[in-house]
Amino acid sequence: DLKCGTESSLSFPFALSRYLLYDVNPPEGFNLRRDVYIRVALLLKTLVKREAWVLVLPPWGRLYHWQSPDIHQVQIPWSEFFDLPSLNKNIPVIEYEQFLAESGGPFIEQVYVLQGYAEGWKEGTWEEKIDERPCIDQLMYSKDKHEYYRGWFWGYEETRGLNVSCLSVQGSASIIAPVLLKNTSARSVMLDRAENLLHDHYGGRDYWNTRRSMVFAKHLRVVGDDFRNKYLDSTDEADKTHYNEDWTQMKVQLGTALGGSYLGVHLRRKDFIWGHREDVPTLHGAVKKIHSLMEIYKLKKVFVATDAIEEESEELKKLLPEMVRFEPTWEELELYKDGGVAIIDQWICAHARYFIGTSVSTFSFRIHEEREILGFDPKTTYNRFCGEKEKNCEQPTHWKIVY
Numbered sequence: 354d355l356k357c358g359t360e361s362s363l364s365f366p367f368a369l370s371r372y373l374l375y376d377v378n379p380p381e382g383f384n385l386r387r388d389v390y391i392r393v394a395l396l397l398k399t400l401v402k403r404e405a406w407v408l409v410l411p412p413w414g415r416l417y418h419w420q421s422p423d424i425h426q427v428q429i430p431w432s433e434f435f436d437l438p439s440l441n442k443n444i445p446v447i448e449y450e451q452f453l454a455e456s457g458g459p460f461i462e463q464v465y466v467l468q469g470y471a472e473g474w475k476e477g478t479w480e481e482k483i484d485e486r487p488c489i490d491q492l493m494y495s496k497d498k499h500e501y502y503r504g505w506f507w508g509y510e511e512t513r514g515l516n517v518s519c520l521s522v523q524g525s526a527s528i529i530a531p532v533l534l535k536n537t538s539a540r541s542v543m544l545d546r547a548e549n550l551l552h553d554h555y556g557g558r559d560y561w562n563t564r565r566s567m568v569f570a571k572h573l574r575v576v577g578d579d580f581r582n583k584y585l586d587s588t589d590e591a592d593k594t595h596y597n598e599d600w601t602q603m604k605v606q607l608g609t610a611l612g613g614s615y616l617g618v619h620l621r622r623k624d625f626i627w628g629h630r631e632d633v634p635t636l637h638g639a640v641k642k643i644h645s646l647m648e649i650y651k652l653k654k655v656f657v658a659t660d661a662i663e664e665e666s667e668e669l670k671k672l673l674p675e676m677v678r679f680e681p682t683w684e685e686l687e688l689y690k691d692g693g694v695a696i697i698d699q700w701i702c703a704h705a706r707y708f709i710g711t712s713v714s715t716f717s718f719r720i721h722e723e724r725e726i727l728g729f730d731p732k733t734t735y736n737r738f739c740g741e742k743e744k745n746c747e748q749p750t751h752w753k754i755v756y
């Protein structure tokens with residue numbers, strides 16, 4: 354029976370696998386979380402050299418920045434934002450719902466909460482280390498009447514941890530590998546506060562392979578492409594942005610992509626201006642820079658991605674009437690959610706002739722990477738706005754793609 358054979362060949366390897374789960378500090382945003390995925394993927398690559406492990410993708414939800422009212426934004430599977438077959442060409446991954454179905458219960462056997470060292474680290478004596486230590490902060494887990502641990506668990510209220518302990522870590526993600534392989538025999542292990550792990554090799558080949566595997570879900574790319582076509586006269590053909598659905602087959606020489614004849618802008622506002630940071634421009638400052646870039650590059654159109662609040666958006670419209678934005682209807686927003694709209698914004702910025710972003714925003718960084726993958730000249734990508742009073746306005750680093 355062919356059908357039966359296909360099913361068993363799919364589930365068989367997972368039946369023997371161990372499960373790695375993770376979560377990130379609640380206040381962290383979408384694009385920082387994408388960065389943490391890259392770190393954890395590297396850990397998984399280290400683990401699968403020794404044993405069968407699969408990464409359980411942490412459902413999206415309850416993100417501080419996702420404030421659109423009346424939309425249910427928890428327990429969102431990765432497939433709503435990313436292309437799962439593409440992720441699977443890099444490391445074995447499954448959705449949380451599949452983990453629940455496969456593992457037969459709502460239990461995660463071991464939860465490790467990652468933390469720093471209480472004593473900090475002495476300057477000049479950096480060393481990679483990891484130790485089981487008493488928990489420093491108050492645990493975000495509490496025992497239920499059966500002595501099982503309740504926690505946030507991505508909004509899955511029935512999930513329980515069987516054991517919770519703390520690990521002090523200082524080092525890259527793969528430093529955890531020996532602990533997972535030797536110190537515990539738990540079949541499912543969750544690393545909470547995974548942002549405490551550092552990159553094994555930021556910008557190296559493994560980094561880029563994982564980054565390239567994070568292909569946006571097709572339905573979002575299609576929305577972005579239709580928008581480019583309709584409002585920005587931009588098509589892959591005319592703009593020389595040739596895309597291959599299979600990321601493993603995509604290798605574009607930097608400088609060969611031309612991009613649509615529009616300026617792409619990411620203007621991060623909200624919590625970036627509340628702190629009155631020096632490196633964030635005023636709206637007037639940003640518009641002045643936008644006009645000057647449009648003149649230099651002879652661009653008549655400008656696409657703006659921003660998280661500006663209503664009043665600021667109105668002001669921006671007055672200062673920059675030619676501005677084009679992706680403004681979803683309520684139905685579209687409900688369908689794509691805040692995360693999907695962010696991706697559509699990023700996709701459109703990634704296809705612009707010239708891009709300028711916001712200092713140290715991971716939202717802008719992910720656009721840089723997307724453009725690097727598409728083969729843009731770095732000069733058209735690694736640019737940011739400067740603060741009015743900023744003395745030394747250093748531009749973003751070019752992280753060259755490695756294949």
Ligand SMILES: C[C@@H]1O[C@H](OP(=O)(O)OP(=O)(O)OC[C@H]2O[C@@H](n3cnc4c(=O)[nH]c(N)nc43)[C@H](O)[C@@H]2O)[C@@H](O)[C@H](O)[C@@H]1O
Nearest residue numbers: 380381382383384385418658659660694695698714715716
């Ligand atoms: C202060 C720090 O800021 C860091 O943000 P930063 O790197 O910019 O970037 P993100 O980690 O993506 O978080 C910012 C979030 O704000 C929304 N957002 C920002 N800009 C845009 C935009 O142009 N278009 C759309 N559609 N949405 C936008 C979006 O939900 C995005 O995920 C956080 O990750 C940190 O956790 C922390 O909060």
